[in-house]
Amino acid sequence: MLSIGEFARMAGVSVRMLRHYDRLGILVPARVDAHTGYRSYSASQLPRANQLVALKDLGFSLEQVGAMLGDGLTAGRVEALLAARRDELRAQVAQDTVRISRIEAKLRLIERGPIMSEYTEIPLPAVALVGLTAGVASIEEIEGDIGPMFDRVNGAVDAASANRVGPGVATYEVEGEGMRVVVGEQVGDAPVPAGLQRIDVAAADRAVTTRLEAPDLSGIQAAWQGLMGEVERRGLRPAGAGREVYLQTPFDGPDASGWVIDLQQPVS
Known part of the structure; x- marks a missing residue:
């Protein structure tokens, strides 16, 4: 005893x-x-x-x-309950990690104040993509969806052995109270890979653009805010889907590091 x-x-x-x-x-x-x-x-x-x-x-x-x-x-039932609780906590930790990164990005934005970037006014060419579209209700949904969408697109492109002829592109266009998101890759005249659709992004006669070069994407929202502020300062207004053109990503190869993204907003 x-x-x-x-x-x-x-x-x-x-x-x-x-x-x-x-x-x-x-x-x-x-x-x-x-x-x-x-x-x-x-x-x-x-x-x-x-x-x-x-x-x-x-x-x-x-x-x-x-x-x-x-x-x-039974011991088996306790084990199953513990495993379920573990998975629940892991999901919660993942969500909290995302929230922390957003808060840190907001704090950096507040500390830095307005970002001074170079802005250029140019016409945008039409772009033919193979990819996916999604309707989202908020920016939080975009942040959670765009990575997996690109994963699906690139997985299908690679499975079809299609050659990319240009950088990946994402577009964002307001629809009612939500937003329509397009994610795609440029493969020229190659057949559309299984599971994807052909998406034509229309040309724009006039757009204000800037370039983001950063080790991560925490500053992309601030960059878009700065771009839209510049659009307003020039007495212009958005006219169509904003584009993100991914000139470089950390996934481009063993020597790749950081992001180089052109942010492009058609205007009138």
């Missing part, structure tokens, strides 16, 4: 909590001395203690834990 202190150490809980579990009837001692009231536990009770602690860590209340243990919860 184990004393309450020894059992607490083995189970990874406090003596106070063991007494509390006893009062609730969730984990009662194997023996209680009639004269001294000392509690003793059996090593065979450790698996139940492990299940109890695991279920508590999953966020279940002690009342729920008691009911689950009373139903004869």
Whole structure:
């Protein structure tokens, strides 16, 4: 038999909590001395203690834990619940990591103030793409969708052994309260790879453009804000889908590093 202190150490809980579990009837001692009231536990009770602690860590209340243990919860079921909770926490961590990066980008934007960039006014050629389109409700959705969309497009292009004849392109155009996003690659007259569609981006007689060169994409929103500010300063207004032309990405090969992106906004 184990004393309450020894059992607490083995189970990874406090003596106070063991007494509390006893009062609730969730984990009662194997023996209680009639004269001294000392509690003793059996090593065979450790698996139940492990299940109890695991279920508590999953966020279940002690009342729920008691009911689950009373139903004869198997070790396999506890393992499945723990795995599900682990996956939930991993997803939450991933979401929080994205939120942190957005906050840091906003802080850098506030600290730096307006970005001084070079702006050029040029006509834009028509561009023929093979790619995907999506309707999104907010910029947050774009940030989560555009990477996987490019992955799908490039996977299909590579599977078809199509040769790229120009950089990848994304376009963004407001539709009602949402936005239409196009992601594509330029493959010339090659057949459209399976799963993709041909998308023609119309030429624009006039556009204001700037170039972003950065190790990551945290400053792209600030760059777009600066570009739209320049459009307004010139007394112009947006007229059509804004383009991002990916001249260089970190995925272009073993020697590639950072991003070089032309931001292009047709105007009138």
